[in-house]
Amino acid sequence: MPELPEVETVRRGLAALITGAKITDVDVPYPKVINGDVPDFVAQVKGATFKHFDRRGKYLLFRLDNGKTIVSHLRMEGQYSVEPAGADWHKHSEIIFHLADERTLMYNDTRRFGRMTIATTGEEAKVVPTLAKLGPEPTEADLKLDYMVEIFHKSHRMVKPFLLDQTKIAGLGNIYTDEVLWQTKIHPKTLTDDLSEAQLAELRENIIEEIKKAIAGHGTTVHSFSNVFGQVGQFQNQLDVYGRAGKPCLRCETTLEKIKVAQRGTTFCPHCQVEVR
DNA sequence: TTTATTGTTGAGTT
DNA sequence: AAACTCAACAATAA
Numbered sequence: 001m002p003e004l005p006e007v008e009t010v011r012r013g014l015a016a017l018i019t020g021a022k023i024t025d026v027d028v029p030y031p032k033v034i035n036g037d038v039p040d041f042v043a044q045v046k047g048a049t050f051k052h053f054d055r056r057g058k059y060l061l062f063r064l065d066n067g068k069t070i071v072s073h074l075r076m077e078g079q080y081s082v083e084p085a086g087a088d089w090h091k092h093s094e095i096i097f098h099l100a101d102e103r104t105l106m107y108n109d110t111r112r113f114g115r116m117t118i119a120t121t122g123e124e125a126k127v128v129p130t131l132a133k134l135g136p137e138p139t140e141a142d143l144k145l146d147y148m149v150e151i152f153h154k155s156h157r158m159v160k161p162f163l164l165d166q167t168k169i170a171g172l173g174n175i176y177t178d179e180v181l182w183q184t185k186i187h188p189k190t191l192t193d194d195l196s197e198a199q200l201a202e203l204r205e206n207i208i209e210e211i212k213k214a215i216a217g218h219g220t221t222v223h224s225f226s227n228v229f230g231q232v233g234q235f236q237n238q239l240d241v242y243g244r245a246g247k248p249c250l251r252c253e254t255t256l257e258k259i260k261v262a263q264r265g266t267t268f269c270p271h272c273q274v275e276v277r
Numbered sequence: 278t279t280t281a282t283t284g285t286t287g288a289g290t291t
Numbered sequence: 292a293a294a295c296t297c298a299a300c301a302a303t304a305a
Contacts, residue, residue: 001283032300058284076283076301092302111301113284130285157294166285173284263296265282 002074004138004171005214007058009233010080014062014105015053017082022049022100023064033094033107035117036127044068044118045097057134057170061124069121071128072107078114081106134170138211143169148200152192159195160188161262163207172207175242176214178267180206182241187275188261188268241267 002010026042028034034041048064055061062070072078081090085102094112097105107114117127125132136142151168152159162168163177172180181188183206186199195203219233240250245258245267254271 003284073285075285109301110303111283113300113302155293161294164284174282 001076001173001175002058002078002219003173003176004055004058004211005176005217006219006233007055007060007074007171008215009219010074011053011055011060014050014060014080014082018050018099018103018105019052020049021103021105023047023097024100025098027089027096027098028094029089029096030094030112032112033109033114033116035115041116041118045070056131057137057166058173059128059131059134063121067121069119069124071117071119071124071131073115074109075113075115076109076111078107078109081108130166133167135166135168136170138169138171138207140208143204143208145201145204148204149197152195152200155192157192158188158261159186159190159192160264160266162192164262164264169207171211174264174266175239176207176210178242179240180210182269182273183210185272185274187273188259188266189275241269243267 023045024047026045028038028042031038044066045064045068048066048068051063051065053060053062058073060072060074062072064070083104083106087104087106089096090106090108092108092110092112093106094109094114095107095116099105107116119127136144136147152162155162160177160181163172163180164174178188180203184199184203186195186203214233217233241256245256247256248254249256249269249272252269252271254269256267257270258265258267260266
């Protein structure tokens with residue numbers, strides 16, 4: 001599942017491979033992948049060149065040289081690949097960008113959840129309102145401790161769904177949320193206003209570090225993630241809790257449990273992560 | 278055959 | 292207003 005580190009890995013791959021490439025034509029075998037009018041999307045994109053690649057939270061932003069931006073969200077299993085001339089479409093190719101140098105940029109999504117929207121650069125939030133509501137990026141520079149304390153203490157929700165809320169902090173998903181809660185020894189059902197400033201400071205550090213390390217490891221491949229080169233990530237080898245239910249906690253040997261918290265599968269250590277109330 | 282899974286949005290309820 | 296639950300989306304695997 002692409003979370004922020006996986007999306008960032010894709011962004012870097014696309015930037016390395018197709019910056020400066022011109023789009024000569026577009027095929028859309030699965031029209032639902034486009035939000036809005038498909039012929040309009042094709043018309044706005046055809047003839048343009050990929051200038052650079054940005055990311056905000058889990059959204060990719062393809063900057064074109066004609067003042068337009070393609071906003072792309074991979075959702076569950078969306079993947080990009082850059083193929084040499086003459087390559088066949090994949091079984092689940094939703095959209096194919098033909099490039100002037102005969103290569104193709106394919107977007108493949110076995111679950112067909114991912115969506116793409118064309119926007120005017122700088123006005124993306126007009127067509128993708130969520131972009132304007134995203135919380136800060138989980139970085140040292142953007143995620144201030146004062147902000148953390150403020151939003152956690154004025155809210156009265158369970159910490160797990162709170163961390164998944166993209167309007168609070170952008171980019172965390174189920175995997176990294178379970179990891180940082182385990183690292184910080186916080187039970188996923190703990191209420192946000194029950195966390196001390198010291199716990200929030202530690203949680204913040206762990207979030208920033210975890211995301212940084214996952215990006216350095218080119219993301220986590222659990223089900224199907226791969227970068228534009230078709231390579232899997234490395235970070236799944238560094239996961240401490242996600243996917244390890246029934247196995248011993250790496251700190252205390254207690255068997256890790258999997259429970260539902262706000263309808264989301266959640267793995268945690270019942271000994272290290274003590275429920276408070 | 279049913280259920281769980283995953284990110285996000287939206288509807289509806291407390 | 293805030294927070295909760297549930298459904299929907301689509302495909303796959305157990």
